[in-house]
Amino acid sequence: MREHFIYLDNAAATRLDERVLEAMRPYLFDTYAVATSQFGYSLGIDAKDALDAARASLAASLGAGAEEFIFTSGDAESSNMALKGVAAALGEKKGRHMITTAIEDFPVLYSARTLQRQGFEISQVRLDETGRVDLDHLREIIRPDTILVSIQAANQEIGTLQDLDAIGAIVHERGALFHTDASHAYPRVPMDVRRTPVDLISVTAHLVHGPKGVGGLYIRQGTPLAKWMDGGFQEFNLRGGIENIPGAVGFAKAVELATPEETARLRALRDRAIARLLEIPQARLNGHPLHRLPHNANVSFRFVEGESVLLHLDLRGFAISTGSACFSRSLEGSHVILGIGGNHERAHGSVRLTFGRYNQDEDVDAVADALAEVVAALRKISPLGKEE
């Protein structure tokens, strides 16, 4: 580990907060029993109380009732469960059509692909160049046999926020269900299911300084959903298997610690970063300037390639991310940048910085200085961008 390592990839994973670990500790070493009914032994009853309290607290953060929130192993499982669970519950009864976007994160993207192979029809709603859903197009393509519309709350790469209220209103008016993958938005972008017409919400602990391996799914009362995992009768008989009580407690603590004041601080870091990066010549912001995650900056630099930028930044002690094909295991450019009509070149030179609790103002200046130098150095050896 480097002495001065500046981590700016908080949309990939976050550092666990010590206070979260302290909240979890008793459920690893003292109250480690399985959650039991009130007729069990006291250790199990205490465990059950902790699980219930965590559930109630997380549900309340969404304006939901405790019986509407179940724990999962993370956002990937939550989204798999939402799409495949609705497909299993309604595929025979109501219809086999779903709507999603081209820029969803992998759990929704690939769950939809799997369902497509199984005979479901998947439509993609049109997006504008910032990644926002075209609501008129959504109205056009939604049909009587549409069972589910799955549209993310915020984009994982370019940070664009969707208008969930407006989307949900359209979806409900047409009698379909609405799922949103909120793993990147929650809890920094406030959501309230009493106001927003949404039926299923995927959330995760690992992006908010909570532990990896725990997430949740909000399920509006009465939403048809097939049992996801056989086992015991845990999680309202939807997901069998012993409950991850330390994880659940840690998740609730992590969300409690993510205050609006902290979000405002991250927003200031983001704005400072975007302003500094756009000072570099031939740079453009990816995503929406206003409807944007409070902790996400994503900029494309022309004439340079992202993996080279990332490697140079790593050598200088910064962890950042890029949508370049060269960085991905598949050698495919970012499906997000391509999905909003960008070309391979724009994906190639895109750089994402995502901020978290342990970042300071100085980090923004340091990374902006480093990026300006590295981009200039790479442009110097690039055959592009020089006037003949």
Place this chain on the structure above:
Amino acid sequence: MPLPYSEIVMEHFQNPRNVGRIEDPDAKAVEGSPACGDMVAVYLKVDEETHAITDIKFESYGCASNIATGSIITELAKGKTIEEAKEITWQQASEALGGLPPIKTHCSVLAVDGLRAAIQNYEERHGLVQERTPTDEEEIRRRLKHVMNPMVGLDLIRTKLVREVTLHEGQVRIAIALPPDHQFANNIREEIVEKIEPLWDVDHVEVEFVA
């Protein structure tokens, strides 16, 4: 730290040799294109008598493998005759770099192609192309391997987009399995024409989008 790159690759990536342009080159070539990602330009100065490469420079718009391979091939080629330099293979470049990750083959092959294309450019300019073998489908397909499908950054052959190649008396027709209104149709057409038309016995290239 377990980076996928050898120390030599990292060293060349951080301090690329012979980088930049030669103002008055005897030959030059560009491989790749911005739409597809990686791109390499190679510039040569060649002694007319001995055919020795007296100076060589490269520019790269690409990933670490691309930059490091560009750097190493300039070192390998400098001082060699163009006949010798033509024989430099990707394997030799990769070996000189202490190995490259297999997934990065494409980006580094591009640099070797850049060197070969620059030498070819020199030969064409100086009337050194001796035997003119007639173009066949195989040669066209070989060249199409250097045209990228910008959606994924892989070549047209590998992504199975070339549906048909026909040639008849200097007229080449290439059918591509993409719709005519595809986002990158024009990009791809331009690149194909750029690669195929310089062939000595090709008069006209027609690219059709047939999906």
